[in-house]
Amino acid sequence: MAYSEKVLDHYNKPRNVGTLDKNDPNVGTGMVGAPECGDVMRLQLKVNEETQIIEDAKFKTFGCGSAIASSSLATEWIKGKTVDEALEIKNTDIVSELSLPPVKIHCSVLAEDAIHAAITDYKAKRAAREGSPQPANA
């Protein structure tokens, strides 16, 4: 089966591959996987605490071309969005943007899951910070 041009473009020139410091309090990390195909996807985002805007996003995916393209596109899309806006991205948006065939839909689900996992991680960090006493100069 042939990949769509957009998938190939992301596969050959993946955007935002890399790592953010996962110990940074403003960085959320989402790690998801699909054991059936052996895919693992790590998506990280850095949130501006005041504006709640996602200022940076990075990913690293081990998997097929569609999984790489889906996560690459996801990082592109969430950059510049607020956390709440990013949560509205649906896997079906990724499917139509990349023209993914039915057998590759799970790759887009994985990317959506990764966004959600990263935001959940970010929110958990923030909640923990707010719940515990802040240093005087924070």
Place this chain on the structure above:
Amino acid sequence: MLTQIGQTVTCWNCGKSPEEVHFCSHCESLQPPTTDYFEYFGLPRKLQIDLGALEQSFYRLSRRLHPDVYFRRPERERQLAVDATAWLNDAYRTLKDPVARGEYLLDLYGMKKSEQKSSNVPPELLEEVFDLNMALEEIRTGDDSVRPQLIEAKAKFENLLEEVDHSLEAGFGEWDRTESRDALEKIYSVLNRRNYIRNLLRDVNAELV
């Protein structure tokens, strides 16, 4: 195929309840399979199975269901023999292989492989697989001098696979003793881990050829 389980069955030929799994006890005509694989082979729903008994049962049933035997029978029964034989072969292949057997049992309890979501995969496993992939990628980007490292990685994955197979065997034992949801969950996560490791091993082997 499994949707038929639990339904009241009547013989397609005489309309009575066949009372027996393979043939109607009233008119002796061949019945389409309506049980799960274990029951069809006359085995309990256990995972540590007697492979000898399975094989014997398979040969015995193969002979009885063989389409050639139904040469002079009505068209409907001839077709049933063809279908039942194909089904029997699938069943045998599935039960013979420990991994397929485990997956099949999970399927019987509604834990379908194709419905796996990332949320069902333990985070430690994802971390582990991610790190192993990172290490493998680092080695791969090098030149021929990395071959010893690849061989080392291969040995490591093979060891992990062996470990996983031991855990699978332990999970099977637990299921056979307890028939608990816990045991099913354990088998489920072991099979996930196994799948990842098998894929890693496949990748490293592909690099080595």
